Amino acid sequence: MFKLESLVRPNIRAMKPYSSARDEFQGEARVMLDANENSLGSAGPSQFNRYPDPLQREVKQALAPLKGVAAEQIFLGNGSDEAIDLLVRLTCVPGHDHILILPPTYGMYEVAANLNDVGIERIALTADFQISQDSVNQILASEAKLVFLCSPNNPTGNLLHADAVEQILRGFRGLVIVDEAYADFADAPSWTTRLAEFPNLVVLQTFSKAWGLAGLRLGMAFASPEIIGYLNKIKPPYNVSEVTQRHALQALQAAAHFEELRHTLLRGRAWLAERLPAVPIVEHVFPSDANFLLTRFKPDATAVYNYLLGKGIVVRNRTTQPGCAGTLRLTVGTPEENEQLLEALQEYRPS
DSSP states (O other), X not given: OOOHHXXXXXXXXXXXXXXXXXXXXXXXXXXXXXXXXXXXXXXXXXXXSSOOOTTOHHHHHHXXXXXXXXXXXXXXXXXXXXXXXXXXXXXXXXXXXXXXXXXXXXXXXXXXXXXXXXXXXXXXXXXXXXXXXXXXXXXXXXXXXXXXXXXXXXXXXXXXXXXXXXXXHHHOSSEEEEEOTTGGGSSSOOGGGGTTTOTTEEEEEESSSTTOOGGGOOEEEEOOHHHHHHHHHHSOTTOXXXXXXXXXXXXXXXXXHHHXXXXXXXXHHHHHHHHGGGSTTEEEEOOOSSSEEEEEESSOHHHHHXXXXXXXXXXXXXXXXXXXXXXXXXXXXXXXXXXXXXXXXXXXXXX
């Protein structure tokens, strides 16, 4: 039986969290002299001289019905990277515990582990970037505190098969982190719909991709209220700024525009996926459930990358990632940017 207390570091279970002025008093008052703020106003806009809501209650209330969860099941952070770091720190004793990752995958899992002096166990995905049954068995036998499953995966773009993820959720002894940064581009239900079924499940999402708010740095984690309570316990007091909270609320009120952006990007992905295979230097375009296409080039992907740079077009070179030799990751852009990319690739001539 899953018991969160057995995963959480003993010192964190016992620690008393920092109590900010805005934790101790919530609401409005005529005279606010509790938080050592500058009551005269700001050097910039005067409305930012007060500390923000440390638990982002208004944003969570607006987000909860959109995601089909309770507000108590939502953590908001400075990008998804903050949630990744906090989950490692919550469960892993430095120099003792380890996490599990499935390369090729998002690089911040490894960075967070290294930063916190936590070991890394690697179980590679298959040639088509899926989890084999043998890998599932290895994961279930692992003593890792966390396993990170990126789905749709970065840099490969594909969803991981749901049956493999479910097997891991049912049998893994630690927390299962399903990173859904690109889920808005996938034709599959979010794992947030299964939170009640799996107490060891944490789902990560972001405002950076389909919402088009990468500059705000706002990430989401969805989990049981118990897990969210621990993340709130160890996060910095005011980890999401007032500016970010206000912009997020405005975005949530503009869901129709969000859908317009999402569908435009999906059309762009289909347009590129149809045309790229006809380009002579393209060897293979991998199927994608994200807003990018991992593409294998011949004879030299790095030469293509440098050529595109010379044309003022920046893509991501993924040739050094496990299983990704000869590949570039091509983000779907505006229709005009997609056309410029395709035209440049068609004009390339190997030296």
